[in-house]
Amino acid sequence: MGATEVKPTRSELIEIKKKIKLSESGHKLLKMKRDGLILEFFEILNQAKDVRSELDAAYEEANTKIGIAKAVEGTISVKSTAFALSDEPDIELESNNIMGVVVPKIKSTSVSKPMNKRGYGILGTSSYIDEAAEAYEILVEKIILAAEIETTIKKLLDDIEKTKRRVNALEFKVIPELTESMTFIKLRLEEMERENTFRLKKIKDKAE
Amino acid sequence: MELAVVGNGEFVTGFRLAGIRKVHEANDNELESTVRSILEDPKVGILIMHENDLKKLPEILKLKLNESVEPTVVTLGGTGESSNLRDKIKQSVGVDLWK
Numbered sequence: 001m002g003a004t005e006v007k008p009t010r011s012e013l014i015e016i017k018k019k020i021k022l023s024e025s026g027h028k029l030l031k032m033k034r035d036g037l038i039l040e041f042f043e044i045l046n047q048a049k050d051v052r053s054e055l056d057a058a059y060e061e062a063n064t065k066i067g068i069a070k071a072v073e074g075t076i077s078v079k080s081t082a083f084a085l086s087d088e089p090d091i092e093l094e095s096n097n098i099m100g101v102v103v104p105k106i107k108s109t110s111v112s113k114p115m116n117k118r119g120y121g122i123l124g125t126s127s128y129i130d131e132a133a134e135a136y137e138i139l140v141e142k143i144i145l146a147a148e149i150e151t152t153i154k155k156l157l158d159d160i161e162k163t164k165r166r167v168n169a170l171e172f173k174v175i176p177e178l179t180e181s182m183t184f185i186k187l188r189l190e191e192m193e194r195e196n197t198f199r200l201k202k203i204k205d206k207a208e
Numbered sequence: 209m210e211l212a213v214v215g216n217g218e219f220v221t222g223f224r225l226a227g228i229r230k231v232h233e234a235n236d237n238e239l240e241s242t243v244r245s246i247l248e249d250p251k252v253g254i255l256i257m258h259e260n261d262l263k264k265l266p267e268i269l270k271l272k273l274n275e276s277v278e279p280t281v282v283t284l285g286g287t288g289e290s291s292n293l294r295d296k297i298k299q300s301v302g303v304d305l306w307k
Contacts, residue, residue, distance in 0.1 A: 038301065045305060048293070059284045066222045075221075082224035089227050091209045091253050093278070104277065106253070129225070136226035140211065147254045147280040153293060155277065157300040164300070 006181045008188035016185065020178045027170040034163040036099050041156045048149045055142045062135035069128040081129050089140060096152075101159045103152040108144045209253030212246050212279070214239065219258050236264055243269065246279065255279045 006012055070078050094105040212230035213223040220231045230252065234242040239261060246252055255273075262270060262283050273281045274296075294306040 041301070042305075045297075049306070055282075055284070062222055066225070078225070079221055082221055085224065085227045088229045089211060091211065093209055093253055104280070132222065133225040136222045140223070140226045140228065143211070143254065143256060143282050143284075147282050150282070150293065151277050151280045154275070154296065157296050161300040 006185060008185045008192070010189065013182065013185045013189070016178055016182045020175065020182065023170055023175050023178060027167060027175065030163055030167045030170065033099060034160060034167055037101070037156060037160045037163060040098050041153070041160060044149060044153055044156065048146075048153050051142065051146045051149050055139075055146045058135070058139040058142045062132070062139045065128070065132040065135040069126075069132040072128045073126055077125075078129060078132070081125050081133075091144060098152070098156065101155050103155050104148060106144055106148040108141070210251050211254045211256060212249070212252045213256045214242050214246065215258050215261050219261075223256065240265055240269065243273070247272070247276070252279045255281045257281060257283050259283045259285045 006016070066078065089108060092107040094107060095102045096105045097103075210230050211223075211228050212232065213220050213228055214232045214234055216235065217233050220233055224231050230246075230249075232242045232246070243255075243257075243265060246255055262273065262281075265273070294304065297306055298304050
């Protein structure tokens with residue numbers, strides 16, 4: 001809405017003043033929310049960096065271990081052992097609220113298992129396969145942690161972007177336009193008042 | 209909820225050893241359809257993929273996977289995930305904080 005498209009009336013002026021007040025308080029609140037979200041984001045960012053490097057290291061390690069197991073035992077033996085596993089890691093998704101942003105909290109059950117609970121025969125397999133299985137269990141634990149933290153970061157970033165857009169729209173579009181309209185109405189009302197005074201003076205002159 | 213793994217035979221065997229059941233062996237041609245079917249599975253909470261496999265997917269699907277929260281996609285190998293996040297951080301905050 002352009003500044004000159006409003007009706008230059010007193011009621012419109014009061015309405016616009018109310019809107020400006022509301023926009024300004026909204027702008028202040030959103031700015032505070034944005035700053036809070038950025039603070040939260042900074043805290044999680046360091047965790048995310050650590051988790052990512054740990055995850056990469058765990059993947060390297062697991063890859064090496066399974067490579068050794070395959071070299072010593074043969075690919076088919078490793079695959080057949082893998083098919084024998086019965087217990088599946090289960091995850092539970094809960095939600096957590098960070099300044100209005102719902103982020104997931106992932107709980108996992110039974111990823112790391114003692115050797116005799118894995119489901120394959122201990123005597124039939126070598127320690128290389130056990131080591132590979134252990135390394136992959138550690139990797140899966142790290143993946144679950146990384147999934148939680150990286151999702152939290154993604155959601156926080158989405159919300160930071162959204163809030164930033166709102167703050168900028170209010171600061172650079174809504175409030176300046178409303179202020180412009182208010183100034184226009186004020187000037188127009190003053191002008192109308194002057195016109196009226198002049199008209200009255202003319203009428204008075206004629207009457208005399 | 210469960211974890212799911214998609215990739216070639218080499219990549220997925222280890223995850224079977226860790227006890228994950230939803231393991232999908234897929235070659236390059238089947239990759240896209242397998243990933244799409246996993247995205248529609250409400251039981252999957254985390255999808256594990258290799259970075260190189262993710263790069264083979266069409267751009268729209270890649271974008272969908274990066275944005276997806278349920279399931280969350282975790283990529284391994286290379287520095288792909290961090291660079292995805294890095295771009296997102298640059299876009300949202302305006303400064304490259306991933307250093």
